[in-house]
Structures are given as structure tokens and as C-alpha cells.
Amino acid sequence: DAGVIQSPRHEVTEMGQEVTLRCKPISGHDYLFWYRQTMMRGLELLIYFNNNVPIDDSGMPEDRFSAKMPNASFSTLKIQPSEPRDSAVYFCASSWSLGQPQHFGDGTRLSIL
């Protein structure tokens, strides 16, 4: 079975540029989560969707961050404009129900110079 697929795996860009991260969840999973992981703060939930609808975006750090899920098989996380402090590994995960085990992608390692 195909797992959660994220792209790109690595992204290096300059401050001020727009960054778009992509995720394809596991088919049949109704929940999709975006996380950010850093050494200092660990794994932080940014936003999650249920049936393509954003449910809780309280973890989104600033208005520079936005996420969409236009259909059940695709989601994006966008940062515009990007800043060096946004450098982190961003994970997408999906699950069939809230509170149930989550399946993670391999992440996007983002470096903002």
C-alpha cells in the first residue's frame, strides 16, 4: 500500500520567497495533519483537516502560513513570505479517525537562507 507521500523532500530557498509543500494522504483516510518538527520545539501540530475541511488551525504560527485541501487526495502548506525561522522539517500525516494512529510521510526538510 502506498503511504503518505510528501514533496519535495528537501527545499532550500531564500528569505522572502514563497514555499509550497505538498502531501498526498493514504486513500480512505478522512483526517490529514500538518506538523512542524524542530530540535527546540519538537513535533508541533499546525493544522488538521477532516474530509477536506480545516478543523483546527490554531497551531499555524502566523498569517504567512496557509493550508488547503482541495480534494481528498491532495493538500498543500504554503509559506509566503518565508523567513529563516521557518526552517524545520514539515510532516504530513493522515489517519482514518481522530485519535487513531497517524501515518506520516517522510517529511520536507525546509531551509530558508
Add this chain to the structure above:
Amino acid sequence: TQLLEQSPQFLSIQEGENLTVYCNSSSVFSSLQWYRQEPGEGPVLLVTVVTGGEVKKLKRLTFQFGDARKDSSLHITAAQPGDTGLYLCAGANSNYQLIWGAGTKLIIKP
């Protein structure tokens, strides 16, 4: 704010030794999940414990959920280099949201 505290934050031991890592909270969780994350990859589920006092074994790994469902432990017997990784616990709260611990970074030296 619900918190899950993991200890130790970092552990480096020799192959063959035993170890225990802990996941503690003042909050009650309906279930608790343990994940292992290897470098360059996302966390992967190891086990879910649901019932207070529950013990689950996965080869050399033993997971226990506290009687009050506020804490959990992971014990590894005869650690192997392949056990190296970041171990994360996550508890499902009353809203079924997962609360994540900060993780225990485990290094097993050959």
C-alpha cells in the same frame, strides 16, 4: 494545557543493555501511542495501549499503560543498534486529539 513529558530526553547505551523510557502526564488519556522515528523519516507507530494497566510486547520491547491512564513506559531488553531512534509518545485526550511528547533520543552503540 495538556502536556506529555518524556524522560530521559537523551540516552546513549551499549548494545545488550536494558533501558526504560517514560511518558508522564497529569491528564488522563483514552489511549496512548508509541512511535519510533529514524533519521530522515517520519514517525512510525509501534503500539497503541488503551486499557489502564495494559502491557503489550513487541519482540524485545515492552509497553505498559499506567493504571490511571496518565503515564506509560517503554522497556527495551538487550538493546540492539537497530533500536536507535527518536521514541515519541502521543496520548489521545477527551477530544480525541493527540498530545505529543518531546521524545527520547536513543542511541545504541555497538
